[in-house]
Every structure is written in C-alpha cells, then in structure tokens.
Amino acid sequence: QVQVVESGGGLVQPGGSLRLSCVASGSIFKFYTMGWYRQAPGKQRDMVGSITVGGSTNYVNSVKGRFTISRDRAKNTVYLQMNGLKPEDTAVYYCNTAPLRAGVPWGRGTQVTVSS
Secondary structure, eight states, X not given: OOOEEEEOOEEEOTTXXXXXXXXXXXXXXXXXXXXXXXXXXXXXXXXXXXEOTTOOEEEOGGXXXXXXXXXXXXXXXXXXXXXXXXXGGOEEEEEXXXXXXXXXXXXXXXXXXXXO
C-alpha cells in the first residue's frame, strides 16, 4: 500500500525548533524525490523544499538557512528540521513526492503552530 505518514508537529515559540518526520512506503522512498509541503489556513498548499534520492536538496527562499531536509534510507523516512521558526511558518505540513505523482495519496499532515 502506497502511503506517507507525517509526525512531529506541535506548538513552539518564535525562534524555536521542531523536527518533522515522514515515513513513506518503500516503493515511494526508493525511487522518487520527496518534498515537504505546507498549507496555512486559507492558503494553497505550497512546497517548502525537496530532497532527491541522492540527497540533493532544494528550498524555497523563505526557509533557506532555517530548514533542512534529510532522508534515512534504512528507515524509509524523510525529515524536516526547522530552526528559527516564525509565526508565518504556522501551517499543516505534508510530505509527498516531488513532483506529485498519480496514485500517491496525501497523508494527514502534522500541525505546526508558532506562537508566543
């Protein structure tokens, strides 16, 4: 069964850190670039960054220098380390392939709230 499961979100103060995890089915993880996406209330879902099978990463400008994506092959897991969090980072965070592929459903996501 093809699936992704995100975890690790929570409430954090501005300037704080969180590490999100995404466990992906082996068939997804082995062959595809994986991306982290986020959706703030009332806004569309946008990509935050991605990591290739070989480990190359790419990020949107708003998170460069603050967020780091990594992957653990043994655990079929992709991580999103978020440092220096800002209120505007508040969103539900999802992982999926990048680009999106037919047959790979969205997970439930994990809520990140940055507030004092």
